[in-house]
Amino acid sequence: MEPTYHHGGVNFCWRLRTLFSEPKRFDVVAVRFAGSRVMLLKRVVAREDEQVEFRDGKLFINGKEIEEPYVRYPCNWNLPLRRVEKDCVYVVGDNRSMPIENHHFGQTSKSRLMGVPLW
């Protein structure tokens, strides 16, 4: 999530935010990656039933290019179109300077969202 959040930093999360309301596009969320202790901070870019695609590093949702001011590093990702399934969101990190295969991102179940960082 560089440069928005620094790797290995400490963040407090507001859990009720994802418990009682739907995540919105561009929300930063904590995703439960393994067990109850390993979390990843990611940004929601698409919600259920939306179509996600990357073309030359640009994000397209339902065929429309989306401005992403939080992405500061150059990115050349290409990812074919895919539809987000029911009860899922599509999350991506802000740091996309690495090759696409080295980045943890993709569709995840809403039940894995553990909250949003407080600041």
Added chain:
Amino acid sequence: MVKIKYILIGVLIVILGILAAVIFFPNEEKRVKKQFNLLSEWVSRPPDENTFTLLQKMKNIGTLFDEHCELKAPDQSLSGSYRREEISTYAGSARSYFSQLDLKFYDFHIVFPEKEIAKVTLTARLTGRSTAGEQVDETRELECILKKIENQWLFVGIEIVEVLKKDQVPTEWVNLSYETY
């Protein structure tokens, strides 16, 4: 006075009996966990491991698995059914890529959906250094199915949980289920 003495002796015998039962007849959850501890011990590799220990561990790893074990991984090329001997061989060759390796398991969640079947969800962390000097630090959530065969809990299925799915999920994708076994 004599009566109290006998009562105390009786209580002591009961306590000793309970302790012996706990120590010598561990519950099934503990027995399942023990298999993970053994897997962790045998997969891990200290920097100064000798060839004899290496071969012994390779052989031992296979004993934790059933004749056939199903692996499901996000990388489809790794998924499939493996024989016990294949697991030993692959584990041995995978270990040889590392000069030092440490496998640890955390956050155990054990359920017994059926008699003699255990479903375990846990966190696995693999740390170490490759022979090329590259640092490795990988954490994943695993779902494992173990079956009690001849009074031993053996791995029959391991799934690496794909929390973030980059690719479209194929329609034929079926969750690893204890019902398969």
